[in-house]
Amino acid sequence: xxxxxxxxxxxxxxxxxxxxxxxxxxxxxxxxxxxxxxxxxxxxxxxxxxxxxxxxxxxxxxxxxxxxxxxxxxxxxxxxxxxxxxxxxxxxxxxxxxxxxxxxxxxxxxxxxxxxxxxxxxxxxxxxxxxxxxxxxxxxxxxxxxxxxxxxxxxxxxxxxxxxxxxxxxxxxxxxxxxxxxxxxxxxxxxxxxxxxxxxxxxxxxxxxxxxxxxx
Amino acid sequence: xxxxxxxxxxxxxxxxxxxxxxxxxxxxxxxxxxxxxxxxxxxxxxxxxxxxxxxxxxxxxxxxxxxxxxxxxxxxxxxxxxxxxxxxxxxxxxxxxxxxxxxxxxxxxxxxxxxxxxxxxxxxxxxxxxxxxxxxxxxxxxxxxxxxxxxxxxxxxxxxxxxxxxxxxxxxxxxxxxxxxxxxxxxxxxxxxxxxxxxxxxxxxxxxxxxxxxxx
DNA sequence: GTAATGTTTTACCAACCGGTCAAATTATCA
DNA sequence: TGATAATTTGACCGGTTGGTAAAACATTAC
Numbered sequence: 001x002x003x004x005x006x007x008x009x010x011x012x013x014x015x016x017x018x019x020x021x022x023x024x025x026x027x028x029x030x031x032x033x034x035x036x037x038x039x040x041x042x043x044x045x046x047x048x049x050x051x052x053x054x055x056x057x058x059x060x061x062x063x064x065x066x067x068x069x070x071x072x073x074x075x076x077x078x079x080x081x082x083x084x085x086x087x088x089x090x091x092x093x094x095x096x097x098x099x100x101x102x103x104x105x106x107x108x109x110x111x112x113x114x115x116x117x118x119x120x121x122x123x124x125x126x127x128x129x130x131x132x133x134x135x136x137x138x139x140x141x142x143x144x145x146x147x148x149x150x151x152x153x154x155x156x157x158x159x160x161x162x163x164x165x166x167x168x169x170x171x172x173x174x175x176x177x178x179x180x181x182x183x184x185x186x187x188x189x190x191x192x193x194x195x196x197x198x199x200x201x202x203x204x205x206x207x208x209x210x211x212x213x214x215x216x
Numbered sequence: 217x218x219x220x221x222x223x224x225x226x227x228x229x230x231x232x233x234x235x236x237x238x239x240x241x242x243x244x245x246x247x248x249x250x251x252x253x254x255x256x257x258x259x260x261x262x263x264x265x266x267x268x269x270x271x272x273x274x275x276x277x278x279x280x281x282x283x284x285x286x287x288x289x290x291x292x293x294x295x296x297x298x299x300x301x302x303x304x305x306x307x308x309x310x311x312x313x314x315x316x317x318x319x320x321x322x323x324x325x326x327x328x329x330x331x332x333x334x335x336x337x338x339x340x341x342x343x344x345x346x347x348x349x350x351x352x353x354x355x356x357x358x359x360x361x362x363x364x365x366x367x368x369x370x371x372x373x374x375x376x377x378x379x380x381x382x383x384x385x386x387x388x389x390x391x392x393x394x395x396x397x398x399x400x401x402x403x404x405x406x407x408x409x410x411x412x413x414x415x416x417x418x419x420x421x422x423x424x425x426x427x428x429x430x431x432x
Numbered sequence: 433g434t435a436a437t438g439t440t441t442t443a444c445c446a447a448c449c450g451g452t453c454a455a456a457t458t459a460t461c462a
Numbered sequence: 463t464g465a466t467a468a469t470t471t472g473a474c475c476g477g478t479t480g481g482t483a484a485a486a487c488a489t490t491a492c
Contacts, residue, residue, distance in 0.1 A: 015459080015469070033337055038253030041450060054470055056451065113336055116391075120329055120336065121249055123394045130398030138399050155423070160400060161416035165385045168392070172384035175332075178339040182346030183354050184376060200377035207371070208424030229438070231489090257480060270440055272481065 020058050023048050024072070027065045032110040035117040036066055036125070063125075070118065070126055073111045074134075080104065081137060081163075086144040090153045091206055094166075098201050101170035106194045112174035138163060154209040162209075169201055236274050239264050240288070243281045248326040251333040252282055252341075279341075286334065286342055289327045290350075296320065297353060297379075302360040306369045307422055310382075314417050317386035322410045328390035354379060370425040378425075385417055 026048035030039045041062055045052045059065040080100035085093055105112055123130055138160065145159035173180060173194065181189040188196075242264035246255045257278055261268045275281040296316035301309055321328055339346055354376065361375035389396060389410065397405040404412075 019469090035251045035254050035333075035337070037255075038251050038337070040448080042448085051471065052450090053452080053472080057469070060451085062450070116332075116336055117251070119392050119395050120332055121251070121254070123398070127394070127398065130395055131401075134395075135399050135401065155419070157419060158412055158416045160404075161413050162420075164388055164392075164396065164399075164413075165417065165420060168384040168388035169381045172380055176335050176380075176384070178343070179335050179346055179350075180380060182339070182343065183351050183380075185347075185351065188376075196374055197377050197380075200374045201381065203371070203373060204378075204381060204420065204424040207426070207428060208420040210423070212423060229489095231439070235439090256478080258478085267441065268480090269442085269482080273439070276481085278480070 016058070019050075022050075023055055023058055023065065024069055027069055028110050028114060031066060031069060032113040032117065035121055036062075037121075066125065069114060073114055074126065074129060077104075077111065077115060078134065078137060081141060084141050084144070086147075090145075090148045090209075094205055094209065095202050098166055098170060098205060099198060101166060102173065102194060102198050102201070105170050105172075105174035106191075109174035109177060112171050116171065116175045152211065155211050157209065162205075166205065169204075173197055232274070235266075238266075239271055239274055239281065240285055243285055244326050244330060247282060247285060248329040248333065251337055252278075253337075283341065285330060289330055290342065290345060293320075293327065293331060294350065294353060297357060300357050300360070302363075306361075306364045306425075310421055310425065311418050314382055314386060314421060315414060317382060318389065318410060318414050318417070321386050321388075321390035322407075325390035325393060328387050332387065332391045368427065371427050373425065378421075382421065385420075389413055 023044070027039075027044050029047055030044045034043075039062075041052055041055065044065070045055045048055060059068065080097055083100070084097055118124075118126060142159035142163065145154075145157075145162060148154050149156045149159070180193065184193060239260070243255075243260045245263055246260045250259075255278070257268055257271065260281070261271045264271060275284065296313055299316070300313055334340075334342060358375035358379065361370075361373075361378060364370050365372045365375070396409065400409060
């Protein structure tokens with residue numbers, strides 16, 4: 001019988017798992033570089049190496065594909081922030097948060113771009129997640145940072161804008177990769193640029209948050 | 217006679233100037249939120265309040281509209297960096313560069329998003345500009361920063377990554393506006409968020425670049 | 433006023449879009 | 463093996479897309 005995908009409650013077939021993975025992989029490629037509206041099912045099908053109706057057998061709509069991707073990415077995207085530990089030392093926590101985010105930008109640039117495209121275009125599919133789970137997590141970690149500042153472990157600063165600054169500087173290397181490479185030139189565009197970036201950002205944030213002698 | 221737009225060498229009509237401006241304004245709206253491929257001529261025409269063929273009388277293709285916009289934006293986008301003055305004091309130059317970029321993010325968010333979309337999608341229309349004029353300008357200013365570091369006016373750091381960090385943190389408030397608002401919540405999403413951001417970023421960069429006592 | 437030019441509209445096209453359908457093919461398992 | 467269910471394919475559909483042609487309309491210059 002040919003049941004619509006969503007109606008199947010049975011365990012998934014081996015083929016199903018493989019093909020769905022294959023499709024999401026292709027969809028990630030395409031959505032990440034063209035955004036939702038700029039991507040076509042034909043294009044995704046071609047990258048996945050299958051016919052369009054075949055692809056639509058696994059995901060019944062373009063939106064279903066996009067949603068599946070977004071859900072997966074959004075979840076893993078916040079892992080580094082979840083690991084942010086209130087018990088650790090501020091400097092080492094911030095330092096390793098930066099490192100983790102930078103590693104993600106290096107290792108999963110398509111995921112970062114998928115997300116960036118979605119936000120840029122007004123986050124039509126994930127506004128609820130932004131105002132719900134994401135906000136809660138950030139609120140929680142912002143409170144941690146605030147307490148560090150209050151107890152004099154780091155300089156006083158707005159914790160939300162600190163988080164924004166870490167997000168933007170690290171994701172920049174994934175989202176604006178073409179620009180970064182263009183500006184750095186071919187010689188400096190090797191993988192070493194991530195090490196350079198890590199060094200710079202750690203210096204910036206760590207000494208930028210140090211307590212000054214003449215601090216207010 | 218009906219000459220193709222590109223072939224007209226005569227002075228432009230009053231109507232031409234007005235309509236072209238009207239169209240570019242509408243196109244900026246649409247391209248900025250949907251990217252090139254995600255935007256349609258019909259949509260732009262509707263926003264501009266004219267019929268599609270009428271619009272196509274002024275810009276013969278979708279690409280022509282996009283190019284006209286990109287050219288204009290790219291130019292004004294670099295103005296703050298051009299003002300970056302080698303003769304000024306490092307701290308005040310960096311401080312006012314941050315302020316200017318932040319003001320642009322606040323006052324011209326669509327322009328920022330148009331640019332972000334273009335880069336995100338691999339900069340298919342402006343790769344040459346990135347590797348040419350943009351790179352040259354950045355190279356020049358990076359040299360200024362390097363000389364400041366060398367003469368001990370600011371901490372040693374990679375000037376390119378410093379510039380990237382300023383770009384990303386400031387443009388973040390335009391490009392990721394939905395996310396910023398979502399996380400800050402309704403109460404803190406007023407215009408005051410730009411003042412908060414300015415305060416935070418100035419503190420971060422200024423004290424992050426100060427010379428340490430125990431500096432290497 | 434009128435002729436030349438500039439502008440707008442209506443009607444249209446071929447290609448592409450997201451998605452459906454039914455038939456053909458292949459895998460699974462008793 | 464054969465029956466049954468899962469997968470793949472090709473043909474197709476209505477709507478949208480970027481863009482054109484030509485005629486109607488408006489504006490300007492003389």
